[in-house]
Amino acid sequence: MIRSRRGGDRRWHLPCIAMLALLLSASAPADPGPHFAHWIDGTAKTEPETQVQRIDADTFVIRQSVRTNFEAPFLYLLFGKDRAILIDTGAGGLSIRPVVDRVIAQWRARHANRPIRLIVAHSHGHGDHHAGDGEFRERPDTDVVGLKAADVATFFGIPGWPNGIGRYDLGNRVIEVVPTPGHEPAHIMVYDARTRLLFSGDMLYPGRLYVPTDQIAVFRASADRLAVFAGQRPIRALLGAHIEMTTTPGRDYPREAPAHPDEHPLALPASAIETLRQAAADQGSPPTIDRRPDFILYPVAPRPHS
Secondary structure: OOOOOOOOOHHHHHHHHHHHHHHHHHHOOOOOOOOOOOOOOOOOOOOOOEEEEEEEOOEEEEEEOOOOOOOOOEEEEEEOOOEEEEEOOOOOOOOOHHHHHHHHHHHHHOOOOOOOEEEEEOOOOOHHHOOOHHHOOOOOOEEEOOOOHHHHHHHHOOOOOOOOOEEEEOOOOEEEEEEOOOOOOOOEEEEEOOOOEEEEEOOOOOOEEEEEHHHHHHHHHHHHHHHHHHHOOOOOEEEEOOOOEEOOOOOEOOOOOOOOOOEOOOEEOOHHHHHHHHHHHHOOOOOOOEEOOOOEEEEEOOOOOO
């Protein structure tokens, strides 16, 4: 059941956002997003601890095997002329730095061994996204961004968190850092204009989008701001941090499943942003689980405050 929401000027603001999203989706040509080979999914008797796939010569995806950790997260490595940014360091259960260093070494070999500084950032501060940070703290020419919202805002120059947008130049490649708290207070998305990809972390991916019940309003506000941001930029696809959905619409794997046969594709279309905004807007009191074809908005009990 769709419940109406109460609130002053939001009644006119949200229909405007929805209309803008519809107009943009109607005018934009369909784009299937990056093409990936079959991801490691735990179904083979043996599989490597990690798998690397290339989006282009300067953009890489690293997947951690579900056999090392049930979260099986995706990490993203983007190169500019002077710096590279690694988004997340995995869920633990393996050493992640060797594969990152290997990709960097291969990239440098193709660029006359040009020095490159590594920025280790995070989609957010949950443990399955920063378990490998310790491997990078003593790495030369490396900055590890802190896990608090203030740390992220300071490093990326985000004014007025969470309403501002950070711009960070990797060297002839500027990324935009979008605050999207709700799932977690320091959650961000990273937009890359070169590839027209939005790296969407745990806020939007083919899986269970967990939102603490005391953060529904924060999550809803982030979804609204995200819709406005997306309406002002071309977005080819969204790439999130996990896959928890099957190819059957609305059906997910059991939590901590040891294998993911018939996984949903990693990439989500830009239209998923409006679907997410609608799902967040539809949440009433008490919040309820909302199954959509490509994700599940999943309210959970509030986390204890540290």
